[in-house]
Amino acid sequence: MPAYPPLSLHIPEPPGRPGVPTDFSYLKVSPAGAVRRPPIDARPDDTMDIAESLVRVLDDDGEARGPWAPAADPALLRRGLRTMLLTRAFDARMLIAQRQKKLSFYMQSLGEEAIAIGQALALAPDDMCFPTYRQQGILIARGYPLVDMMCQLFSNPRDPVKGRQLPVMYTSRAHGFFTIAGNLGTQYIQAVGWAMASAIKGDTRIVSAWIGDGSTAAADFHNALTFACVYHAPVILNVVNNQWAISSFQTLAGGEAATFAARGVGNGIASLRVDGNDFLAVLAASAWAQERAHRGCGATLIEWITYRAGAHSTSDDPSKYRPADDWARFPLGDPVARLAQHLTRIGAWSDAEHASTQAEVEAEVMAAQKEAESYGTLASGHVHDASMMFDDVYRDMPAHLRRQRAQAQGA
Amino acid sequence: MPAYPPLSLHIPEPPGRPGVPTDFSYLKVSPAGAVRRPPIDARPDDTMDIAESLVRVLDDDGEARGPWAPAADPALLRRGLRTMLLTRAFDARMLIAQRQKKLSFYMQSLGEEAIAIGQALALAPDDMCFPTYRQQGILIARGYPLVDMMCQLFSNPRDPVKGRQLPVMYTSRAHGFFTIAGNLGTQYIQAVGWAMASAIKGDTRIVSAWIGDGSTAAADFHNALTFACVYHAPVILNVVNNQWAISSFQTLAGGEAATFAARGVGNGIASLRVDGNDFLAVLAASAWAQERAHRGCGATLIEWITYRAGAHSTSDDPSKYRPADDWARFPLGDPVARLAQHLTRIGAWSDAEHASTQAEVEAEVMAAQKEAESYGTLASGHVHDASMMFDDVYRDMPAHLRRQRAQAQGA
Amino acid sequence: MATMTMIQAIRSALDVALGRDENVVVFGEDVGYFGGVFRCTEGLQAKYGKTRVFDTPIAEGGIVGVAIGMAAYGLRPVAEIQFADYVYPGYDQIVSGAARIRYRSAGDFISPLTLRMPCGGGIYGGQTHSQSPEALFTHVCGLRTVMPSNPYDAKGLLIAAIECDDPVIFLEPKRLYNGPFDGHHDRPLVAWTGHPRADVPEGHYTVPLESAAVFRPGRDLTVLTYGTMVWVAACAAEETGIDAEIIDLRSLWPMDLDTVVTSVKRTGRCVVVHEATRTSGFGAELAALVQEHCFWHLEAPIERVTGWDTPYPHAQEWQYFPGPDRVGAAYRRTMEA
């Protein structure tokens, strides 16, 4: 055996830090229209090339190109754009409200709105979603009332989760939106279980599961891939690669040596890597994946490339760990601007309409906020009655909780 | 949205069941010598083709072929063969002893001896192993005394783990053999931690980690791949695909849609799929992987194709879930016979030598057993003193355990 | 009525549940074709088909995770963890998932799943086939934790668990699978055959959750116990001649406090017996509750007889197991105090 040199530990570093502008060449961007579109019954190992390129439809001029260009009704695209604008306006207002202490905490989806909203529009209304805290776009796209969202955020007496959860932890069975988990990744394997149940029952509903790049390191990501592969579960396994976890870059989750889409292929799941800021690509890839699920071809993993434009949450300051101008320099741009450009190009949108829609959605958010605030906010102290704290631990309240509730009321 | 047909759940089935002979065509076997040997600094995604074929050196006639044929000293191969024979004899005797109730439980490695032993011979003696319960071959190859192994098996007063563990749960820091875990998979990520430590300290020792096909579904398999990828840990990630977990076929771990080697590639780790019953292929692939680890090229995952010839353990009866004659029909044969054939062909072995070596290793095992039994067996009731039960929970025994020990002695 | 072992009773419960409700599904490692390493699911796949009774990958976190998703969909998943010692990779899904879904969604989603798992020692299984982790579940609000001590209760409680809208951890003392066991490991095995508690109806019935059973009425002291230890405690009563009232808790949490308090107030003395390690074991909760509710009636300290605070050793199994001698000695001390 030869004498080997001393070993050393590799610690991945991001391609930019405060004071060092990001070199985005690591992203591996394919030209719009360049990536092939396999048949919907493609075998998992026949998607490795797509998992290593980037499916894009819109080119720099806003033209739709190539085999993935969806035959989308402009009305649908206009709906998508309006929903993105609404979501962005909602996020912006709630950030301000958080600074005013009307809510204790907030998480925006700035820069990655196209993904959740595009997929919501590609799904059937009763398909089931297992989101993370950054898919408020699904709820808004599905018409969940903004007022109810805000009541949750303000923890007021109309909060549908009775003040029990941090702001943004929405739930709505009626809108096919699973109760959001604080524990990263747990929803991903639960989503596969829901999809398995749908298949066991001979139902037709499929599932859309969500996770962030950082959270792919969680054990439940692996569990989800294994079970989805073994049982051919009818599920879309979305990985939103917005480049960052909190302060850690996607290379800390293993993004340096392989794409996240490649994880899927390695685990026997057909996988795509897609431009998540390209609304048309989102629609097309989501449609392909949902068709596979519905047709019994099993799961699809989609890695969406996007950028977390804002802070991780209202609790952190990203300028501590990355260049402040990163988003402006992100090669895939802003999904709102790109879709507006495309719609304008095909004559289905205009600057004037953009301005009026912007005004409209802002008014809608303001009106909702006014109503929601009228029911109370955390700051105003109008919250659910404390005794409700003891409900819903079990279906029927056991003796020990009745005793504790009595104590709580007595003390 | 079109009306979709009802979904259904896919439940994978093995290619054979009691009464239905196994169709082994699922194995995807490449001809000996057919698979390329990449440079040791190959990029992970440049190994996908190898992860999907099967590295083999020995052909049906026992001739070594192709780029992976190692320039191995015949003396090393003879040592490998003798160690396989010794391990097999050891297993056979211990199975009998278990039936005689001298030990409570046993697990043999019949049919897959080449893998642990070949890798042990390819490693430096101070490289560290994190084995499962089926790599007794490593311990034997490294010269751990058979008597000590048997004392562990018999739970007698010379059992190095003081009677605390089920038989086969060996440990030997001196032989670079980590204490075997009952909880599947836990050792795999610990191995990566050990390798990271070696790299942090600028040491030269690398790690050999072990897991079974079934256990790749465990969360720690995923954790190990993630951490090994992110930090370029100097580790060989062995996956012993012996086709079966207990009663469940490897497809239940996801082996239907992708190889286990493909998991590695998908997770950014260079990976090989190798004939585990081909001693020369084992040596060559192990040498490639250890060279990568030592030279700072990071982790390698190796899927070894083999067959669990015997029962899972002394607690199960495989004829309940698979054809009884499966091993005899396994396309990759018996590693002992194949290596003997090769050595005979190159003039370094003979039938007579085989017979005499067989007699020799049997005598060695018998002698060891005689000595070990003289110290006691579980059946004879000679075991470690019960008060030792309280040692080693902590470095220093806390007050509560001193109290409990006193109670135990008093009662 | 038929005589059933505990294995047969559990299988019968699953059979009844699968037969009555097509939303019931049964899965776990080796439970499908093979019928489970302890044979509890034998024949069920053949009877109900591969999509209602099936094998899973070796991923306890995945098993619990998919069970939660299925339960949220509307199924009644009954998942097996091969040994309780292997439940830990599923612990996050149990605590952060199953136990919390109803609460965090204010009832919008629920998690009616049952997790079966063999527990306890006495079979020379060593430290990873012998554990009794019940306290790790009783501490988690939102879960129900159940442990039967005989075939009749096993079937009735398991059906109740499956029908319950809350997540239930169902612990099966494997040493009782084939017969009652009083702790005398050196005596011949006793089978369930002919035992009154092995008389099990073939069809549907339930044993209610949150209800304890007085296993043996008595006047001298109250014993709080469950699972295998019920039999050991009874044996110790016979051997010491101390007239112990033995309460088989059956539902560990939420539990039937009234039965406990009534008994202790009457006897004035209490011994808690379990096989799990002592510190922060469920016995601690029982002792705390008893002194809270019966302080003025207690005539002696509450004793705990438990597994020692070490892993379950292999060769010294019977020195670890809290057998009738140790239990009997605690009775005597409690009577003499």
Added chain:
Amino acid sequence: MATMTMIQAIRSALDVALGRDENVVVFGEDVGYFGGVFRCTEGLQAKYGKTRVFDTPIAEGGIVGVAIGMAAYGLRPVAEIQFADYVYPGYDQIVSGAARIRYRSAGDFISPLTLRMPCGGGIYGGQTHSQSPEALFTHVCGLRTVMPSNPYDAKGLLIAAIECDDPVIFLEPKRLYNGPFDGHHDRPLVAWTGHPRADVPEGHYTVPLESAAVFRPGRDLTVLTYGTMVWVAACAAEETGIDAEIIDLRSLWPMDLDTVVTSVKRTGRCVVVHEATRTSGFGAELAALVQEHCFWHLEAPIERVTGWDTPYPHAQEWQYFPGPDRVGAAYRRTMEA
């Protein structure tokens, strides 16, 4: 000597440990470049380099798993779990790995690692940023569980934990990071500045494990508590005028039973206070131990004041938190009993 917040004291402990022993390594989610979401590791990567202080993937099982492997190699890993609420994916590695390695190998391998994690509520963190899972560790033999209540102890205990050859779970009550907190959330924040227990030596010292501190001597009753609740318990003593002897356990398990027993035998009354949910919480063990060891001296039932048996709610945080009113009421009941 310098005035340090608890965050600074913890950082200083890590700094001292990294400086004295080159086998110490520090890692966890966001702990490297960024310095941790609570800033406990700020500046350490810059000082000691990227291979001694580094970020990890978001995989708590992986974090604990690599820590075990590193510790077996001979390093002294100090890993951070971002919130105690996220430790569960690492629970298998803690229970089946860290806690067992020494025992199952009869000392051939050991697992000297320290797992730091912020715990407890009071910061409007909701149910997944507020948990106190200490009982899930005290039940596991082979582990040490520690929780400091002030900067001086935090630094001394953390250095002792890192130097200890056993695996240590080090719980940091996040509500105390920036100041002592007596439970009066509606009053102005109090900082550590000027507080005697924030006088922390710059260099190396240890506070021994397994030793409790009498935080406040008293004659009327004994309070067993730890972490944030030490301050709440003291506040309740002032407000009720009851002369409570407050014992800050510091090391939860293995623990300093002598200090506890001596005090309770003297006062004859005992109240246990913790923030974790009540059932099978560590308070149950404390109550069980006290009645076992002090039965004949007890003049009243041992009371437990704890978090309710529900998840930690967000909006109703202060109704959940066992504040000075609830603690004081328990003192009064105990005195009147």
